C-alpha cells in the first residue's frame with residue numbers, strides 16, 4: 001500500500017467515525033419542554049420583581065414597569081418569578097396544558 005492509499009483509507013475511516021457520531025434524526029430526538037408564562041394582569045402591580053429574578057431574562061418590563069414576556073422560549077421553569085411575586089400574579093405551566101383562559105381574569 002502506497003502513501004496515498006494509506007491517506008485515503010485514513011480519511012475514509014475518519015469519515016465513518018464522524019458519521020457514527022452524527023446526531024440522530026431530529027424527528028427522533030426528545031423534545032425540549034416548552035413553558036408558558038401566564039400573567040394575571042388584574043393582580044399585577046408592576047413591581048418588577050419577576051423581571052429582576054428571572055435568570056434567563058424571559059421577562060422584561062414596559063415603560064410603566066409592567067412585565068412583558070420577551071423570550072418565552074428561554075424559560076427553564078425555575079419558577080423564581082412565581083415564587084417571588086407578592087401578588088400571585090404570575091404562573092408557569094407547560095405549553096401543552098389547557099389554554100390560557102386565566103389572562104382574562
Ligand code: SF4
Nearest residue numbers: 044045047048050085
Ligand atoms: S412580581 Fe408579580 S406583581 Fe410584580 S411585576 Fe411581576 S407579576 Fe406583577
Ligand code: SF4
Nearest residue numbers: 054075076078079081
Ligand atoms: S420560571 Fe424562571 S426562567 Fe421562567 S420566566 Fe420564571 S423566572 Fe424566568
